[in-house]
Amino acid sequence: MRNSSTRKFSNRKIIWLYVFSGGFVLGTALLGLLVSSVSVPIPTIFHIILNNSINIGWLEDIPANVESIIWNIRLPRVLLAFFVGASLALAGAAFQGLLRNPLADPYTIGVSSGAALGAVIVLFFQISIVGLGGYTLPVLSIIGGFIALLIVFGLVRLSSRSLAIETIILAGIIVSAFISSIISLIIALGDRDSMIQIIYWLYGSVRMRGWSHVQLLIPFMITGTLILLMHYRELNALALGEEAAEQIGVNVNRGKILILIGASLLTGSAVAVSGSIGFVGLVIPHLVRLISGPNHRHVLPLSLLTGGAFLILADLVARTIIAPKELPIGVITALIGAPVFAFLLMKERIGKGAK
Template sequence: MQSSFIRKYLANKISCMYLLSGVFVVCTALLGLFISSVQYPIAMIIDVLSTKLFGLSFSESEGGKTAETIIWEIRYPRVLLAFLVGAALSLAGAAFQGLLRNPLADPYTIGVSSGASLGAVMVLYFQLTIPFLGSYTLPVIAIIGGFITMFIVFGVTHLSTRQLSIETIILAGIIVSSFISAIISLIISLSEREDVRQILYWLMGNVGMRGWSHVKLMIPFLLIGAIVLLSRSRELNAFALGEESAEHLGVDIQRSKLIILVGASLLTGAAVSVSGSIGFVGLVIPHFIRLLCGPNHRHVLPLSMLVGGGYLILADLVARTIIAPSELPIGVITSLIGAPVFALLLIRERIGRGSA
């Protein structure tokens, strides 16, 4: 009787979490569309979106082509891209934390973000344009840089231990990230003033001045990465018990590690390639979700995607309105919010353990 009540309570709690997360995403998306430094009536915004999405027009738009361009070509893809990037970083962070059994792990732990950043900085510094890629040169090179870094980390790990041990992966990631950061600093020091401003602004993270091309680039990588990681929730739950226990439960340790790392690295590389380095999203959001719904990755992964996407929309809204008409890099906002929040979460968890 008691176990049945507990199961029912937990099921209702999880259902409420999904409902609240969905409402949070919808509300932040609406705020992102309705609020900006350039104000338009809500009815006009709804009319433009309904016309473009469903071919239904409810009224004559007074703003003309200018309003339509700002709403459909600038504001809407910006909100959508913020959601996609936030969802990707949060999902990757949840996977890294589950795999490495470390609440301090995030998409940047194994150096994928640093590698993607280096690829993007090289494109900006050398003004590279691959003929058949055109404007896609920067995102594609950034993703390739992320994967190359991941393979270097795997190589260092394999040469040192012959296995993909968790501790060695973290140490190798820190070593490779430090080396790449030094290369990026060297490039910045050799750059002219105009290039330095552009590179630094990109490194601080931003989803502004992006368009549908970036959204279209991000969607397939998010879908592939999400399918890979969401299908591995059982393995991530098993890893929480330790590698030996996971192996006894029938998990192929090395293969599962590789698949999860590739999926999370794909998401991170794609996110960094379109938005730059945005910190603390993949660190704070999964940790926050675990505190609310428990450690079951069957729910932690999708809830992290929803809440992370909504959170980044909200952070972008703050970044573009707090000092309007100027904008702040979104990475600055996520760091200012994420660092103290994560510190409070850690203190709360330590206090909880101490009193238990």
């Protein structure tokens, strides 16, 4: 009887978490569309979106510039912030589950740096691969992130036979530092205009991004998301350890490879369109796991929703806190994420010391 009531309470809690997360997404998205130097009423915003989506023909009295502000500037920006935040948070949840530690995320283990290098190479050398066209940027960014991940794990395997999180983070820092020096060299070799463009891009932002950037991200985000959501059972099993996972019938090697591919797809494509935005994949999954529990069936989708809403909110702060000037969104996430990362690191150390 007690188990039944406990299960019902747990189910109600999860349902309310989904309701809250969905409401958080809708609330932040509405704020992102509303708050700006030009005030547009909520009914007008909905009319513009509906008319451009399904052509309802309600916009006779709405000025063309107002329609353009909502449809061509604010809406793609809000959507892109959501997709980028969702991708980074979901990738972070996967890395944390795979490595069994809340300190792992795309930023701390070097994946974001590798993806940034791939994107910088495309931007600097104006590379366009035949057959890919505009998708050259996210593809090379994803490849760069995956190569960086392989290098990090290679260094870990050379230095020790265990995947200790301290070793992984140290290897991630080493790889990130090396990649940063290559990016600095590329910037130094360029002219002033390309230097300014790349430096500002590296700070991380969704400013001046349009529907073309949303279209670039969506295919890779959908693919990476489906891969990870389909393998939540493997992440739950890996939480018990690789040997225990194999004993209950999980193909550990296949599961790890697919999870790494899915997380790399999400990270690389997000970095390609927004630049390097740190700590989203660290903070959001950890907080979600504290509230919802360790089951990745819920950790993954809740991280997706919460991460997307969080980045919309961070972008809103970045563009309003010193208006009319605008901060890179990566500055806001770092100001929030760095102290949280330090706290988690100390907590991890203290926990191991107690044992």
